[in-house]
Amino acid sequence: QQQVKQSPQSLIVQKGGIPIINCAYENTAFDYFPWYQQFPGKGPALLIAIRPDVSEKKEGRFTISFNKSAKQFSLHIMDSQPGDSATYFCAASKGTYKYIFGTGTRLKVLA
Amino acid sequence: DAGVIQSPRHEVTEMGQEVTLRCKPISGHNSLFWYRQTMMRGLELLIYFNNNVPIDDSGMPEDRFSAKMPNASFSTLKIQPSEPRDSAVYFCASSLALAGGLKDTQYFGPGTRLTVL
Numbered sequence: 001q002q003q004v005k006q007s008p009q010s011l012i013v014q015k016g017g018i019p020i021i022n023c024a025y026e027n028t029a030f031d032y033f034p035w036y037q038q039f040p041g042k043g044p045a046l047l048i049a050i051r052p053d054v055s056e057k058k059e060g061r062f063t064i065s066f067n068k069s070a071k072q073f074s075l076h077i078m079d080s081q082p083g084d085s086a087t088y089f090c091a092a093s094k095g096t097y098k099y100i101f102g103t104g105t106r107l108k109v110l111a
Numbered sequence: 112d113a114g115v116i117q118s119p120r121h122e123v124t125e126m127g128q129e130v131t132l133r134c135k136p137i138s139g140h141n142s143l144f145w146y147r148q149t150m151m152r153g154l155e156l157l158i159y160f161n162n163n164v165p166i167d168d169s170g171m172p173e174d175r176f177s178a179k180m181p182n183a184s185f186s187t188l189k190i191q192p193s194e195p196r197d198s199a200v201y202f203c204a205s206s207l208a209l210a211g212g213l214k215d216t217q218y219f220g221p222g223t224r225l226t227v228l
Contacts, residue, residue: 034216036219041221041222042221042222043115043202043204043219043220043221043222044154044202044219045218045219046216046217046218049216089153089154097142097144097159097161097166097167097206097208097215097217098156098159098167099156099217101153101154101155102153103153104153104154
């Protein structure tokens with residue numbers, strides 16, 4: 001019940017495409033859902049986060065869609081660029097600190 | 112701010128040796144985390160400190176692993192004796208835990224890539 005399931009494992013899109021990464025959870029007590037972006041050789045960095053009281057959040061080209069009833073949330077990257085090529089992790093937490101991370105999605109945006 | 116600083120960035124050691132990984136959190140942050148990242152298990156929380164006190168060490172895999180935070184600006188993760196299955200990237204992260212249960216961003220360091228031969 002503590003797991004966060006992330007898909008797909010890898011994704012290749014053309015520049016300008018809209019890659020979508022999906023995550024699903026079981027624990028309805030989770031109340032914070034961040035997405036992290038990790039470049040090779042670097043630590044993960046917070047990209048965008050959402051709470052379950054909203055269904056969508058946008059920050060620049062990145063959008064989180066949240067479906068509380070389905071216990072799913074997804075990351076959309078609008079007008080994707082080669083510089084967006086990275087590994088993306090979703091996470092969920094209950095409380096202030098313990099993140100349960102998804103297994104990651106390796107995104108490659110072709111020029 | 113320099114961000115979270117970790118050292119060494121790479122460590123290669125032989126099975127049975129002691130390994131010490133170091134972390135300097137962001138100044139002013141009161142929470143520190145150690146994570147392990149592997150292909151098989153992804154990102155796993157090993158231990159969480161708040162105000163230099165270990166709060167949750169349930170992720171520490173076994174007694175060979177120990178972590179300390181002697182002051183607000185320094186933490187170590189020690190593995191003794193090391194084994195090949197400990198090979199992974201170890202991340203330190205810090206955050207400013209706010210009162211009232213408000214969410215706080217965890218800032219990750221660049222990681223230490225550990226290889227145990």
